[in-house]
Amino acid sequence: MxxxxxxxxxxxxxxxxxxxxxxxxxxxxxxxxxxxxxxxxxxxxxxxxxxxxxxxxxxxxxxxxxxxxxxxxxxxxxxxxxxxLTQNSGLNMSPNLAGLRTELSSINSLAPDSPYHFLGNSPRVRINAVMTSFAYTHTNDEMDAISVVENIGMALHREMTFDPDATTVETPAEEAFEKRTGVCQDYTHIMIACLRGIGIPAGYVSGFIRTIPPEGTERLEGADAMHA
Known part of the structure; x- marks a missing residue:
């Protein structure tokens, strides 16, 4: 498309x-x-x-x-x-966390797509014991990595409140998580910290959301938005 x-x-x-x-x-x-x-x-x-x-x-x-x-x-x-391009979801072949650690240990590359770029601390995201503990409460050793990501994402969706006035671009992820409030960039930084804390590579992506207008109404230019 x-x-x-x-x-x-x-x-x-x-x-x-x-x-x-x-x-x-x-x-x-x-x-x-x-x-x-x-x-x-x-x-x-x-x-x-x-x-x-x-x-x-x-x-x-x-x-x-x-x-x-x-x-x-x-x-x-x-x-x-x-x-x-159209994506085929295919089968879920992701390993559990122990298997993921084994797979990561076999990678000897620092190419742009290397997972090692997305495992440690970065300027905007620090691995945090509180968020790591939160992540572990929503996983277990038998769950595959994709299910772990989905579980943590849904948990944050339940516990966080979207509030455009609660944070700024400088608000640390730790503060937003403690308050359980923020905007898309806060949710994303928190999610990244949770995943990296339990050994799942994660990075920040910013893109565009296409909104679908109600049936029978005209699609308005400017109604879509950037999103993390």
Missing amino acids: LYDVILKISYEYEYAATGGRHLLRLMPAHIEGRQHLITGYLDIKPRPNERTDTYDAFNNTVSHVVYYLDHPEISFNLKARVEC
Whole structure:
């Protein structure tokens, strides 16, 4: 299926910024066997003094942007066409946690898709004893890894309350988990910490949700959203 994606992000500063440096990861990714980026264009206003488009270690497109002059506002406008490929769920062949540890120990690679990148602490996610204990209460040694992931996700869904005013982009996952409230990025950071704590590789993905309007109503542009 083909999707035409339009994303608009804008900021108005309280006081004009005297300069700036930004790393932007907004372009949809090409994921072998799952989605194909046909075309994409990122327009930035005001026009930056320097711009370099490259790829990071995980093959995400990164735009490096630098401003030397004052600017009271900034906007990022993305247009892209993406083909999403049909996925066959297939059979659940995932091992239990003990089997997963054995499989991971046999991997000797630090390639971009290596699970070792997604097992330890990272700048936004720290393995935490409280969240690890929570994860273990929703699993057992006989459950396969996919079932463990589903169980922990459903447990967080039951116990957490979505509140856009409860946290900020700087709120640690530990604080959001203690309060049992937050937004999608908090849920995701907590889930990652839970999974890594019990030895399941997990990483952060940001994408777009396509909403389906009620039957008989027109689909509204701008009704969809980015989501973690």
